[in-house]
Amino acid sequence: MVIKTEALTKNFGKITAVNELDLEVKEGEIFGLLGPNGAGKTTLISMLCTMLRPTSGKAWVNGFDVVREPGKVRKSIGIVFQQASVDDLLTGRENLQLHNLLFEVPKAVRKQRIDEVLSIVNLEKRADDFVNTYSGGMRRRLELARGIMHHPKILFLDEPTLGLDPQTREHIWEYIKELASKECMTVMLTTHYMEEAEQLCDRVAIIDYGKIVALDSPDALKNNVARDIVKIKQKIPDIEKIRKLGYVMKAEEKEGTLYISIKDASLHLQDLLSNTGPIDFVEVRRGSLSDVFLHYTGREIREGDAEGGFWERMMKR
Amino acid sequence: MSEIEGIYAVWLREAKIYIREKERLVSAVISPLLWIFGFGAGIGTTIESVGGYSYQMFIYPGIMVMTVLFTSLFYGIYVIWDRKLDFLKEVLVAPVSRASVFVGKMLGGATDAMVQVIYLIIIGLIFLDVPFTPLTIIEAFLMLLLISIAMVSIGLVIGANLTSPEGFSLVINFVMWPMFFFSGALFPVSNLSPWLAAVTRINPMTYGVDAMRGIILGINHYSLLLDTAVLMVFTAMMMGIGIMSFRRM
Ligand SMILES: Nc1ncnc2c1ncn2[C@@H]1O[C@H](COP(=O)(O)OP(=O)(O)OP(=O)(O)O)[C@@H](O)[C@H]1O
Ligand SMILES: [Mg+2]
Numbered sequence: 001m002v003i004k005t006e007a008l009t010k011n012f013g014k015i016t017a018v019n020e021l022d023l024e025v026k027e028g029e030i031f032g033l034l035g036p037n038g039a040g041k042t043t044l045i046s047m048l049c050t051m052l053r054p055t056s057g058k059a060w061v062n063g064f065d066v067v068r069e070p071g072k073v074r075k076s077i078g079i080v081f082q083q084a085s086v087d088d089l090l091t092g093r094e095n096l097q098l099h100n101l102l103f104e105v106p107k108a109v110r111k112q113r114i115d116e117v118l119s120i121v122n123l124e125k126r127a128d129d130f131v132n133t134y135s136g137g138m139r140r141r142l143e144l145a146r147g148i149m150h151h152p153k154i155l156f157l158d159e160p161t162l163g164l165d166p167q168t169r170e171h172i173w174e175y176i177k178e179l180a181s182k183e184c185m186t187v188m189l190t191t192h193y194m195e196e197a198e199q200l201c202d203r204v205a206i207i208d209y210g211k212i213v214a215l216d217s218p219d220a221l222k223n224n225v226a227r228d229i230v231k232i233k234q235k236i237p238d239i240e241k242i243r244k245l246g247y248v249m250k251a252e253e254k255e256g257t258l259y260i261s262i263k264d265a266s267l268h269l270q271d272l273l274s275n276t277g278p279i280d281f282v283e284v285r286r287g288s289l290s291d292v293f294l295h296y297t298g299r300e301i302r303e304g305d306a307e308g309g310f311w312e313r314m315m316k317r
Numbered sequence: 318m319s320e321i322e323g324i325y326a327v328w329l330r331e332a333k334i335y336i337r338e339k340e341r342l343v344s345a346v347i348s349p350l351l352w353i354f355g356f357g358a359g360i361g362t363t364i365e366s367v368g369g370y371s372y373q374m375f376i377y378p379g380i381m382v383m384t385v386l387f388t389s390l391f392y393g394i395y396v397i398w399d400r401k402l403d404f405l406k407e408v409l410v411a412p413v414s415r416a417s418v419f420v421g422k423m424l425g426g427a428t429d430a431m432v433q434v435i436y437l438i439i440i441g442l443i444f445l446d447v448p449f450t451p452l453t454i455i456e457a458f459l460m461l462l463l464i465s466i467a468m469v470s471i472g473l474v475i476g477a478n479l480t481s482p483e484g485f486s487l488v489i490n491f492v493m494w495p496m497f498f499f500s501g502a503l504f505p506v507s508n509l510s511p512w513l514a515a516v517t518r519i520n521p522m523t524y525g526v527d528a529m530r531g532i533i534l535g536i537n538h539y540s541l542l543l544d545t546a547v548l549m550v551f552t553a554m555m556m557g558i559g560i561m562s563f564r565r566m
Contacts, residue, residue: 049410074412085403089334101326102411104319146407 001060002027002154002186003048008057010043010210017043019210020057025188025203030180032201033190034289036297040210041190042082045156048188049079062153075104078152080143082159082190088132092123092142095131096149103150117145120175122168137164144172148179155179157189161196173200194289204289206296213296222287225295228265230272232258233281245275323413327421331395332428345433349384350440353377367505368536375536377447378529379502381437381457382464382522385430389465390493392426393472394485405566415563419473423559426469427462434461447533456532463548464525470555477562496522506538521551 003025010018017040025031033041046052048061050070059066062076086095093114100110118124121141131139144160157176161169177200179185191197197204198218205215214221227249237258242251247268250261258276262268265284273279335341357373357380367375399405408418438454441447449457471492479485499513500522509517517523528544531537 051406051410071412071414074410079410081403081406083403083406085406087330087404087407088402089337090330094333098326098330099407101322101329102408102413104322104412 001025002029002063003031003059003061003188005044005048005059006057008044008047008059009055010040010047010052011055016210018047018054021210021212023205023212023215025186027186028180028184029202030176030187030189030200032197032204033188033207034192034194034197034204034293035190035207039207041207042158043210044207045079045158045188045190048073049077049156050074076153077156078103078147078150078154079156080147080158080160082162084139084143086131086139086142086146089130091128091130092118092134093127095142096146099146099149105150113149117149120148121145121172137168140164141168141172148175151183152185154186154188157187159190159192161191161193169196176200194293198289206293208297214292218289221289221292225287225292227261227263227287227291229285229287229291230260230262230265230269231281231283231285232260232276232279234258234276234279237276241275242272245272248272319412320414320417323411323417324421324424326413327408327418328424328428331422331425335425335429335432341429342432345388345429346436348387349380349433349437352380352383353440353445368534370534370536374445374447374534375505375530376503377441377445378457378533379500379526381434381461382500382526382529383497383502384433384437385461385465386468386497386522387493388430388433389426389468390472390489392429392469393474393476393489394482396422396473396476397479397482397485400480409566415566416560419556419560419563422473423466423469423556426472427465430465430469431458431462434458449533453532457529460525460528460532460545460548463545463552464522467521467548467552467555470552470559473559474555474562477559477566496520499523500526501538502526521547524548 001024003023005021005023007020007022008018009016009020019040021044033044035041043052047054048059048066050066050073053067061073064072064076066073087098090098096114096117097110099105100113105113115124118127121144123138123141123145126134126138131142134142140161140163144157147155147157155176161172164172173196176187180187189196189200201218203215203217204221205212206221207213214224216224233256237253239251239253239258242248242258242260247262248260249263250259252259260272262272269284273282353373353376357376360372364372366372396405409415438449438457442449472489475485475488475492479488499516499520501517502522506514506517506523506527524539524544524547527538528541528548531541531544
């Protein structure tokens with residue numbers, strides 16, 4: 001286990017941000033933490049990277065105790081914070097140079113690493129401009145470049161692609177995947193983007209109020225909970241009849257539209273339609289992680305939403 | 318090796334920013350000029366010579382100490398800014414000991430102060446005919462460096478423990494002005510009332526001013542050895558407290 005926690009807890013006064021959390025992350029895994037604002041994701045990551053002291057419980061990163069061996073933990077990790085931490089008053093390249101010194105990148109490869117990560121995040125052209133002339137997304141990219149530059153064994157990403165355009169986001173996902181498989185790097189990331197969790201993560205933990213409420217691969221999570229949703233519009237719907245069908249998990253009418261949850265629409269759609277009689281409109285929507293999320297937390301997670309989060313703070317600058 | 322690189326990285330960042338912020342360089346020259354030519358020349362017309370030197374010359378070593386004192390103490394405010402802008406996180410999460418982070422910052426602050434010292438020496442040589450020799454310039458420089466390290470440490474301790482720049486200014490004023498006024502920078506420490514003498518005796522800056530006056534003008538109240546010893550102990554203590562407060566950050 002590259003990351004392991006036992007009853008890890010953090011209290012801020014009366015608030016319990018992380019609540020007796022048990023977690024194990026395997027080597028080479030891309031592990032996602034999905035949760036609404038205030039769920040405790042950042043607090044958990046802060047404790048794992050030794051920036052916050054747990055109130056109680058234990059945690060090991062790369063086999064080292066985060067409280068007793070913080071130095072060894074720090075040598076094993078890279079981190080991209082939720083809030084920007086690149087230095088405005090330096091150029092992009094200077095930020096990376098400082099990181100090289102601080103994170104003990106061997107002298108021989110320093111220059112090459114800088115060029116390498118700059119090209120991954122497409123910042124070569126702006127590398128020698130001051131960071132305070134960068135856009136929000138460019139800062140984020142610089143920060144990512146910095147996080148991976150020293151080839152850490154474990155990479156923590158706190159909402160890594162928040163505010164990036166889709167193209168850059170996919171570029172970065174690809175690179176993270178590649179790093180994880182090629183260098184056997186373990187990645188723990190938090191995200192609000194369902195798509196990110198589905199595309200990138202081997203396993204996803206859904207966190208709410210500091211506790212894990214579900215943990216599995218994205219597909220398995222979807223199978224357990226989420227189902228396909230068939231939307232039907234018709235003149236005189238007969239909900240009771242539809243509800244009696246064995247494969248229908250749930251049927252509801254909202255504003256003249258019938259929402260029918262089915263385990264697997266591809267198997268039962270035909271039969272369903274033969275039972276509903278004539279219809280005006282039908283649409284099948286594949287279940288997604290956001291349905292899983294809704295199921296476990298009773299709340300919607302709005303994609304790209306980060307109240308009081310990184311983006312707001314970025315814009316205020 | 319990596320610790321040294323860590324110290325270098327932290328210092329390098331401070332030095333780069335200092336060079337780029339032109340306002341800091343400009344204010345670094347102007348404030349001591351005001352003291353010497355405004356205050357020193359003004360009061361100087363009403364005060365006869367002190368110890369065989371004009372008042373302006375007499376306070377010159379004290380102004381040097383004062384400049385270092387102010388610049389060094391105020392430097393701690395940048396820790397608060399760094400923390401506000403979250404830059405500090407990157408340094409704090411690095412596999413570099415907090416002692417090294419502290420030393421890097423401390424050297425950064427001392428660099429600021431020592432750049433000012435160089436201006437002051439040039440001003441003294443050109444406009445005041447201060448009787449410097451190459452040796453006394455080096456001695457003065459080293460003494461001021463020692464003072465600067467102590468004062469930067471105090472500033473960093475305060476910066477590490479506070480979160481608002483306003484709070485910092487408030488606290489620093491309570492440290493700075495007493496240290497300056499009761500140091501003998503503006504008056505000789507002989508023939509003082511008993512309580513004032515007692516206050517000056519427990520103020521470490523008194524020994525700094527005395528040492529500087531001894532080195533530059535040859536007027537000593539205490540011995541240079543005592544001055545240096547007191548300052549070294551004081552500096553070591555402040556550095557220790559500084560490293561401790563960075564560990565808790
Ligand atoms: N330094 C702090 N002092 C007091 N309370 C805190 C502190 N840091 C976090 N909290 C509280 O702990 C809880 C968890 O916060 P955390 O930042 O870990 O959430 P998050 O899951 O990262 O949320 P987001 O998606 O908004 O980033 C919140 O209720 C928050 O108010
Ligand atoms: Mg967070």
